[in-house]
Structure formats: C-alpha cells, structure tokens
Amino acid sequence: MNKILEILFPSDLKCIFCDEELDGTTSNSTCASCYKTLPFIKSFCPRCGVSLSDNEEGVCFNCKNTNYNFNKARAVFDYSGDVLKVVHKFKYAMLKDLSKPLAGFMCDTFVLADLEADVVCSVPLHANRMKERKFNQSELLAKVLADKFKLPYVELCVKVKENSSQTSLDFKSRRENVKDVYAVNKDCKKLIKGKTVLVVDDIFTTGATCNEIARILKLAGAKDVNVFTLAHTPAPNRTPNS
Numbered sequence: 001m002n003k004i005l006e007i008l009f010p011s012d013l014k015c016i017f018c019d020e021e022l023d024g025t026t027s028n029s030t031c032a033s034c035y036k037t038l039p040f041i042k043s044f045c046p047r048c049g050v051s052l053s054d055n056e057e058g059v060c061f062n063c064k065n066t067n068y069n070f071n072k073a074r075a076v077f078d079y080s081g082d083v084l085k086v087v088h089k090f091k092y093a094m095l096k097d098l099s100k101p102l103a104g105f106m107c108d109t110f111v112l113a114d115l116e117a118d119v120v121c122s123v124p125l126h127a128n129r130m131k132e133r134k135f136n137q138s139e140l141l142a143k144v145l146a147d148k149f150k151l152p153y154v155e156l157c158v159k160v161k162e163n164s165s166q167t168s169l170d171f172k173s174r175r176e177n178v179k180d181v182y183a184v185n186k187d188c189k190k191l192i193k194g195k196t197v198l199v200v201d202d203i204f205t206t207g208a209t210c211n212e213i214a215r216i217l218k219l220a221g222a223k224d225v226n227v228f229t230l231a232h233t234p235a236p237n238r239t240p241n242s
C-alpha cells in the first residue's frame with residue numbers, strides 16, 4: 001500500500017520544511033529558499049560538536065568541565081527553528097518518510113565531519129517502546145548513512161531497561177537516568193574489539209545517552225567511539241546561528 005501511495009504521490013515532490021512544490025533541482029527534498037535558512041553548524045567544539053559563536057574558539061564551556069567516553073561528536077544542524085519542527089514530525093508524529101531526506105543531510109556532512117568508523121550502530125530503543133513506535137528514528141538514519149558509505153550497520157547495543165524520558169531532566173540526572181540501561185549485544189563482541197564504532201542518533205542534547213553507549217562499547221574493547229547526530233541542541237547562552 002505504501003509503495004502504491006509513493007508512486008501516486010511521491011513524498012519528495014514537496015519541501016519537507018515548507019511544503020512548497022519542488023522543481024527537481026534541489027536535494028534532500030528541500031527547496032532552495034529553505035535550504036538557505038537552515039541552521040547548519042559551521043564552527044563547533046572539537047570535542048562535542050556544539051556550535052560556537054564567532055568569538056568562541058577551542059572546546060566549549062561544557063567540555064572544559066565534562067569528560068565524555070566518546071572521542072568526538074559531530075552534528076549537522078543546530079536543533080532549532082525549522083529543523084526542530086521537522087525532527088518533531090519525524091520523531092513524535094512518526095512520519096517515517098522523513099528519514100531519507102534527513103539522513104541525506106547527514107550523508108552530505110559526513111565526509112566534512114571527519115569521523116572515522118569501522119562499523120556503524122544506532123542508539124537502541126527498548127523492545128516495549130519499539131512496539132509502540134514501530135520504528136527507531138536513529139536506526140533509520142544510521143542505515144542510510146552506513147549504506148551510502150559502504151560501512152557495516154550492526155545493532156551492537158540493546159536497551160535492557162526502561163527509563164524515564166530524558167526531556168525534563170538536568171545534565172546530572174540525565175547521566176544517572178541512562179546508567180546501565182544499555183548493554184552490548186553478546187553476539188557482537190568480536191565486531192567491537194579493537195574497532196572504531198560510529199554511534200548515530202537523532203539529537204545530541206547533553207550527550208548523556210551517547211556517553212553511556214560509548215562507555216559500554218569501550219568496556220567491550222572498542223578502540224574509539226565517535227558520535228554523529230542530525231542535530232545538536234545549541235548552548236543555552238547563545239542564539240543559534242549567531
């Protein structure tokens with residue numbers, strides 16, 4: 001049914017940000033005028049990938065006081081404006097078709113992001129949550145990226161415990177809330193040992209989830225863990241893209 005609908009009403013004929021008809025000259029289902037206004041991250045913290053303002057240099061304020069288990073994280077966009085709206089549609093209204101154009105932006109940025117990877121995985125959902133949601137948005141993004149760059153995609157981790165939503169929690173509570181809720185998939189230990197793993201997620205907020213995933217991957221022998229997300233929540237002390 002979905003295939004028939006896709007042929008009759010191709011979803012990439014309209015801009016995912018403004019719904020304008022596309023003329024076929026643009027990529028990632030985005031019209032030229034929306035593309036110009038998207039909050040691409042141009043200068044960023046070399047550690048966590050948060051966008052920096054023009055007068056900032058080096059690691060961000062947070063990274064001066066925080067240790068992460070991953071080596072470096074990068075993101076395509078500031079999580080703001082139209083990107084925030086579209087990601088909400090993708091994640092909460094569960095418009096699965098948005099995965100392709102959104103992953104397209106990740107593919108466009110991946111080479112510039114300079115992230116080494118032997119194997120790609122995503123942040124898993126708990127089995128109960130997966131049943132409710134029908135798809136894992138991070139997995140969809142990760143698979144498109146892995147496919148494009150001919151890297152193996154493997155579900156290296158599973159979510160073994162259900163925890164409360166991270167949304168309303170502060171930095172410290174987020175780290176507590178994700179502790180020991182993930183585990184390395186036992187069949188995957190050989191794929192992890194000595195390898196550089198790329199963890200893909202949709203949004204980097206405080207990095208608590210990716211940090212915990214990186215911790216268990218390193219415990220399982222991963223050489224390096226890098227993180228790549230579609231968007232990164234801007235630091236609270238600045239307006240995005242300023």
Ligand SMILES: [Zn+2]
Nearest residue numbers: 015018031034
């Ligand atoms: Zn548009």
Ligand SMILES: [Zn+2]
Nearest residue numbers: 045048060063
């Ligand atoms: Zn940082």
